[in-house]
Amino acid sequence: MFFFQPTPPRQGSLLSRPRPPPATCVLVMLRARSALESRLWLEDEAAAPGFSLVVQAFQKPSLTMVFKSRRACTARVPSMLINSSSPPPEPGTQPTLTSCSSPPAANRTRWKNPKMQRDNGSGDGIPGTPSPTHGARVRHRKRSGDVPSDMNKTNGSNLLLNDRNKYKSMLVRTYSSLWMMAGFVFLIYMGHLYIWAMVVVIQIFMARELFNLLRKANEDRQLPGFRLLNWHFFFTAMLFAYGRFLSWQLVNTVTSDKLLYKLVSGLIKYQMFICYFLYIAGFVWFILTLKKKAYKYQFSQYAWTHMILLMVFAQSSFTVANIYEGIFWFLLPASLIAINDVAAYFFGFFFGKTPLIKLSPKKTWEGFLGASVTTMLSAFVLANFMGHFQWLTCPRKDLSTGWLHCDPGPMFTPESYDLPGWIPRRFPWHEVAIMPIQWHALALGLFASIIAPFGGFFASGFKRAFKFKDFGDSIPGHGGFTDRMDCQMVMAVFAYIYYQSFVMVQDLSVETILEQILRNLTFEEQHDLYEQLGNLLTRGN
Amino acid sequence: MQKDTSSSDASASHVGRVRHRRRPTEATTDGNRTNGPALLANDQNKYKSMLIRTYSTIWMIGGFALIVYMGHLYICAMVVVIQIFMAKELFNLLRKSSEEKQLPGFRLLNWHVFFTAMLFTYGRFLSRQLVNTVNSDHLLYKVVSGLIKYQMFICYFLYIAGFVWFILTLKKKTYKYQFKQYAWTHMILLMVFAQSSFTVANIFEGMFWFLLPASLIVINDIAAYLFGFFLGRTPLIKLSPKKTWEGFIGASVTTIISAFVLANVMGHFQWLTCPRKDLSTGWLRCDPDPMFKPEHYSLGEWVPQWFPWKEVALLPVQLHALALGLFASIIAPFGGFFASGFKRAFKIKDFGDSIPGHGGITDRMDCQMVMAVFAYIYHQSFILPQNYSVEIILDQIIRNLTFEEQKFLYQQLGEIFHEMQLMQR
Numbered sequence: 001m002f003f004f005q006p007t008p009p010r011q012g013s014l015l016s017r018p019r020p021p022p023a024t025c026v027l028v029m030l031r032a033r034s035a036l037e038s039r040l041w042l043e044d045e046a047a048a049p050g051f052s053l054v055v056q057a058f059q060k061p062s063l064t065m066v067f068k069s070r071r072a073c074t075a076r077v078p079s080m081l082i083n084s085s086s087p088p089p090e091p092g093t094q095p096t097l098t099s100c101s102s103p104p105a106a107n108r109t110r111w112k113n114p115k116m117q118r119d120n121g122s123g124d125g126i127p128g129t130p131s132p133t134h135g136a137r138v139r140h141r142k143r144s145g146d147v148p149s150d151m152n153k154t155n156g157s158n159l160l161l162n163d164r165n166k167y168k169s170m171l172v173r174t175y176s177s178l179w180m181m182a183g184f185v186f187l188i189y190m191g192h193l194y195i196w197a198m199v200v201v202i203q204i205f206m207a208r209e210l211f212n213l214l215r216k217a218n219e220d221r222q223l224p225g226f227r228l229l230n231w232h233f234f235f236t237a238m239l240f241a242y243g244r245f246l247s248w249q250l251v252n253t254v255t256s257d258k259l260l261y262k263l264v265s266g267l268i269k270y271q272m273f274i275c276y277f278l279y280i281a282g283f284v285w286f287i288l289t290l291k292k293k294a295y296k297y298q299f300s301q302y303a304w305t306h307m308i309l310l311m312v313f314a315q316s317s318f319t320v321a322n323i324y325e326g327i328f329w330f331l332l333p334a335s336l337i338a339i340n341d342v343a344a345y346f347f348g349f350f351f352g353k354t355p356l357i358k359l360s361p362k363k364t365w366e367g368f369l370g371a372s373v374t375t376m377l378s379a380f381v382l383a384n385f386m387g388h389f390q391w392l393t394c395p396r397k398d399l400s401t402g403w404l405h406c407d408p409g410p411m412f413t414p415e416s417y418d419l420p421g422w423i424p425r426r427f428p429w430h431e432v433a434i435m436p437i438q439w440h441a442l443a444l445g446l447f448a449s450i451i452a453p454f455g456g457f458f459a460s461g462f463k464r465a466f467k468f469k470d471f472g473d474s475i476p477g478h479g480g481f482t483d484r485m486d487c488q489m490v491m492a493v494f495a496y497i498y499y500q501s502f503v504m505v506q507d508l509s510v511e512t513i514l515e516q517i518l519r520n521l522t523f524e525e526q527h528d529l530y531e532q533l534g535n536l537l538t539r540g541n
Numbered sequence: 542m543q544k545d546t547s548s549s550d551a552s553a554s555h556v557g558r559v560r561h562r563r564r565p566t567e568a569t570t571d572g573n574r575t576n577g578p579a580l581l582a583n584d585q586n587k588y589k590s591m592l593i594r595t596y597s598t599i600w601m602i603g604g605f606a607l608i609v610y611m612g613h614l615y616i617c618a619m620v621v622v623i624q625i626f627m628a629k630e631l632f633n634l635l636r637k638s639s640e641e642k643q644l645p646g647f648r649l650l651n652w653h654v655f656f657t658a659m660l661f662t663y664g665r666f667l668s669r670q671l672v673n674t675v676n677s678d679h680l681l682y683k684v685v686s687g688l689i690k691y692q693m694f695i696c697y698f699l700y701i702a703g704f705v706w707f708i709l710t711l712k713k714k715t716y717k718y719q720f721k722q723y724a725w726t727h728m729i730l731l732m733v734f735a736q737s738s739f740t741v742a743n744i745f746e747g748m749f750w751f752l753l754p755a756s757l758i759v760i761n762d763i764a765a766y767l768f769g770f771f772l773g774r775t776p777l778i779k780l781s782p783k784k785t786w787e788g789f790i791g792a793s794v795t796t797i798i799s800a801f802v803l804a805n806v807m808g809h810f811q812w813l814t815c816p817r818k819d820l821s822t823g824w825l826r827c828d829p830d831p832m833f834k835p836e837h838y839s840l841g842e843w844v845p846q847w848f849p850w851k852e853v854a855l856l857p858v859q860l861h862a863l864a865l866g867l868f869a870s871i872i873a874p875f876g877g878f879f880a881s882g883f884k885r886a887f888k889i890k891d892f893g894d895s896i897p898g899h900g901g902i903t904d905r906m907d908c909q910m911v912m913a914v915f916a917y918i919y920h921q922s923f924i925l926p927q928n929y930s931v932e933i934i935l936d937q938i939i940r941n942l943t944f945e946e947q948k949f950l951y952q953q954l955g956e957i958f959h960e961m962q963l964m965q966r
Binding site for chain 1: 694731
């Protein structure tokens with residue numbers, strides 16, 4: 001396990017306890033500086049080779065994991081010590097290089113992945129320590145607190161202390177999960193605007209985690225104001241994404257005040273231009289702050305910022321677009337991901353045998369398939385359940401916060417199907433009312449069970465590649481926000497695109513478009529549309 | 542992108558579309574002037590390299606002029622070909638062949654994502670033109686409109702397929718390399734591809750909006766070289782030590798003035814100013830936009846009696862061209878600085894070697910891309926008639942309704958207008 005901690009040790013983790021220096025394949029404990037050595041990005045492997053091994057210094061010898069090859073272990077540690085500006089090794093700890101070459105197979109533990117599906121058991125063959133009882137929205141993963149319990153069961157020392165730690169960490173996780181769930185339910189009750197605010201807050205936290213992830217503090221000291229550049233790009237992206245998604249809503253909100261209306265519609269008209277100029281300003285600022293020794297670092301950070309904004313921000317912004325089409329389109333995909341997680345854990349726990357993917361060794365095919373079936377079934381049922389609430393199904397046309405009433409749309413109107421002959425003979429039901437939305441929910445469930453876990457694999461692979469344990473530590477017991485949200489983001493984009501392609505178009509009949517034309521366009525614009533449409537049609541004849 | 546002030550760089554005589562910069566052979570000539578040995582051989586090398594550059598420049602200019610003459614569709618094809626070459630250069634740039642040997646099929650992933658991006662951008666930019674082109678044949682129309690309706694979904698699924706493929710091909714020892722390549726692919730597509738795709742959107746609004754920004758960049762380059770050559774003294778930026786403030790300012794003035802003049806010259810040709818509504822290749826005739834109609838301003842009181850011109854005919858577009866010129870002279874060079882900084886950061890001399898004497902295609906295009914995006918956004922924000930809502934609804938109609946439904950809508954609208962007219966009487 002990697003106890004790679006980019007921040008001060010967490011409560012209840014191994015690091016906070018005083019420990020004897022390990023005997024095998026352990027390197028210098030550069031505890032204060034480990035956070036820095038961890039941040040490698042586009043750096044030559046040879047430059048800071050053994051830092052992964054540094055991380056292992058925190059562990060007991062029996063659980064040391066060797067990721068690097070022998071070559072890295074034996075040859076380069078001294079160079080790392082020389083190159084880094086870290087303090088000299090603590091007295092009393094000696095780097096022993098010889099044991100790197102052959103870690104005992106029995107002590108090799110599997111990489112405990114922070115992942116979205118339930119782990120297949122919590123330890124190496126120790127079935128008794130899962131924390132399954134968290135509610136629907138808990139993402140579950142092995143935490144550092146669980147490891148000492150395994151280790152000590154293997155080693156047989158200090159059992160009482162570690163049990164206390166294990167329960168303590170489980171308590172911490174349950175506590176934070178409950179708080180997250182309660183907060184989430186509260187926000188759903190409050191409404192669209194508050195959910196939007198929650199998404200924005202989560203995005204800011206995720207961005208902060210990720211910006212800090214690959215920063216190297218020693219290089220950053222030479223570049224004052226460079227972090228500000230990241231935030232500049234972030235807020236430009238926010239202005240752009242929300243301006244595009246919510247332009248209609250904004251306009252509809254401010255129709256009362258003439259001046260404000262002019263201001264807002266002017267902003268919307270020139271929104272693309274304003275955002276572009278903010279971006280160009282950031283681009284020019286970046287180039288003007290390029291410093292001779294730090295070119296590569298700065299370009300890497302620039303690329304990293306863009307990748308974060310693209311992968312994390314853009315995807316989660318689709319959530320907001322979904323919300324305003326109806327909370328249903330946000331709640332259903334999110335619940336499906338949570339259900340998929342929980343179900344995969346349980347199926348893996350009880351039936352798990354065949355490993356699924358090398359990237360996450362604890363996932364199993366049984367867990368995966370069981371979760372798929374469960375997710376699709378629950379999609380079908382949940383869609384029916386949620387479809388009855390107007391609060392969830394009505395689209396919000398403006399940025400108000402009051403109650404919503406609308407015509408449920410053909411999607412949410414139940415249609416009755418007669419059950420095939422043999423059922424009414426045995427059961428009292430003659431027909432079943434199915435909303436058309438339930439069929440679409442099946443498609444969402446299929447995606448949530450098959451493709452969305454790849455978001456989790458991507459995050460796991462990324463953490464392995466760059467040797468992180470977690471993206472952050474905002475949520476006690478769970479890691480950072482990004483750890484919680486990685487599957488959700490993939491799902492949010494899919495839900496938006498699915499809605500735009502298959503659900504919305506069915507609502508766009510001739511009548512609705514005609515109504516839009518008559519309601520939203522001025523007389524001249526209507527005539528203009530009429531002419532253009534005429535040209536379009538006559539070309540085809 | 543501005544001209545270097547190197548004294549050994551005598552290729553100032555290239556005209557038109559030459560972008561000029563220090564080349565490896567020039568470095569040797571400088572070095573040898575300092576060192577003194579083998580002068581004759583180096584002179585021969587210098588002239589030889591200059592000849593190669595002139596030759597390739599003339600071919601580029603000739604080819605470009607031919608394509609402009611041929612029309613919009615051929616320019617699009619040229620842009621697509623350039624993009625493919627740029628992508629190939631850049632994909633290869635940060636590849637490490639040692640790692641690549643363990644990962645068969647990884648390069649294919651790059652191209653998959655590239656073609657998905659191409660399908661997406663051109664589908665969005667050219668959906669209207671596509672629909673207008675295939676109205677003749679009903680089966681093809683159904684296919685095309687189906688594709689357009691589900692275009693976003695199709696592209697998304699292709700992207701997700703690439704994403705899943707990427708994850709399934711992650712190999713234990715090469716995680717970091719693969720993630721870096723993935724990030725690099727995205728950065729290339731974002732910075733290079735997306736920007737140059739705006740060129741195509743510009744072209745179909747009227748070749749003027751492609752030709753003018755491109756020419757301004759070229760003029761900026763050449764003017765900066767000449768000003769720097771003759772007057773250059775104070776260095777401009779540490780990133781490119783050969784650029785000077787004199788070159789920069791002189792080029793800015795020149796660019797703005799030539800923007801004003803060029804817009805007038807180009808505005809008189811209908812071939813350049815008419816928007817192309819479909820993907821045909823024939824001649825264009827259209828009513829000139831009010832932007833391109835000359836307005837006469839009299840200069841009565843300001844000029845002395847002997848001045849022959851009493852009034853000036855200005856096209857309104859010339860004022861917009863001033864804004865384009867301002868951007869081309871001040872911001873577009875930063876595209877070149879970015880590319881220079883990038884090459885320094887990663888210790889690369891050139892992006893490639895496709896064009897003899899000039900380096901790769903990306904070396905030539907780095908400023909153009911920044912300009913293309915600006916031209917598009919400027920055009921959308923300030924020049925297009927402000928029928929924002931009409932465009933949206935028309936877009937919806939085209940994307941979502943079948944032919945019969947569109948006709949039905951048209952008839953309904955006609956009836957409503959008719960009724961409203963009757964009611965008004």
